[in-house]
Amino acid sequence: xxxxxxxxxxxxxxxxxxxxxxxxxxxxxxxxxxxxxxxxxxxxxxxxxxxxxxxxxxxxxxxxxxxxxxxxxxxxxxxxxxxxxxxxxx
Amino acid sequence: xxxxxxxxxxxxxxxxxxxxxxxxxxxxxxxxxxxxxxxxxxxxxxxxxxxxxxxxxxxxxxxxxxxxxxxxxxxxxxxxxxxxxxxxxxxxxxxxxxxxxxxxxxxxxxxxxxxxxxxxxxxxxxxxxxxxxxxxxxxxxxxxxxxxxxxxxxxxxxxxxxxxxxxxxxxxxxxxxxxxxxxxxxxxxxxxxxxxxx
Numbered sequence: 247x248x249x250x251x252x253x254x255x256x257x258x259x260x261x262x263x264x265x266x267x268x269x270x271x272x273x274x275x276x277x278x279x280x281x282x283x284x285x286x287x288x289x290x291x292x293x294x295x296x297x298x299x300x301x302x303x304x305x306x307x308x309x310x311x312x313x314x315x316x317x318x319x320x321x322x323x324x325x326x327x328x329x330x331x332x333x334x335x336x
Numbered sequence: 337x338x339x340x341x342x343x344x345x346x347x348x349x350x351x352x353x354x355x356x357x358x359x360x361x362x363x364x365x366x367x368x369x370x371x372x373x374x375x376x377x378x379x380x381x382x383x384x385x386x387x388x389x390x391x392x393x394x395x396x397x398x399x400x401x402x403x404x405x406x407x408x409x410x411x412x413x414x415x416x417x418x419x420x421x422x423x424x425x426x427x428x429x430x431x432x433x434x435x436x437x438x439x440x441x442x443x444x445x446x447x448x449x450x451x452x453x454x455x456x457x458x459x460x461x462x463x464x465x466x467x468x469x470x471x472x473x474x475x476x477x478x479x480x481x482x483x484x485x486x487x488x489x490x491x492x493x494x495x496x497x498x499x500x501x502x503x504x505x506x507x508x509x510x511x512x513x514x515x516x517x518x519x520x521x522x523x524x525x526x527x528x529x530x531x532x533x534x
Binding site: 265269 | 397408431432439
């Protein structure tokens with residue numbers, strides 16, 4: 247992915263997370279599924295996980311409380327993530 | 337990540353009051369993107385088709401997550417009743433697991449898409465029906481004064497079906513196919529040639 251594509255891909259991940267107003271987080275596979283509908287149909291699960299971790303490190307996503315299986319990770323958008331989207335889209 | 341890129345087109349829509357967003361959502365459910373774009377432009381809201389499309393995707397996804405959370409909450413409520421000893425933390429973990437699985441299910445959106453497709457078909461039928469009715473009224477005005485048509489209509493002792501057959505041949509000539517059924521839901525009717533009594 248080029249720099250701009252990567253930027254748009256991360257934005258798409260945040261957009262999916264932002265659409266989720268529930269108290270629960272979303273897993274890697276669900277992110278992969280939904281970013282496909284936002285113009286990224288061919289990304290691998292590995293790519294999705296890597297970028298989720300990057301965006302999390304930036305404080306825009308946070309890991310939700312873990313499910314029963316500890317290997318499953320779920321992410322939710324943070325307040326900073328919402329601010330980021332609002333700023334980028336305004 | 338840069339926060340100073342160009343504004344996204346769907347931003348104006350997402351920042352509208354929820355009620356207005358819902359109205360646009362409803363419009364999108366029964367009209368084409370172009371029709372909604374034109375309608376919004378009349379209200380002074382100029383957005384691209386791409387922005388509308390993205391806005392709709394976002395609304396759908398939001399609604400989808402919301403419905404899934406409702407399902408999970410209902411399930412957790414039942415679980416809590418049958419297992420009152422479960423802690424809130426354990427319940428949340430169960431909920432998270434189920435929500436995580438439901439978020440993977442696309443059936444919701446496929447069902448939704450089918451509903452939208454059905455709405456679009458119904459809308460097309462409505463428009464076809466309106467056009468058919470208008471064209472029928474126009475044809476009536478054109479032919480009501482025609483002597484041959486009047487004679488056919490007034491002929492005594494002739495069955496209704498025969499009158500229809502004769503009138504059809506008079507009005508449509510070689511294009512007339514009396515074997516086909518006619519009625520307000522026959523969408524092909526609107527393709528009838530522009531004809532006038534000679």
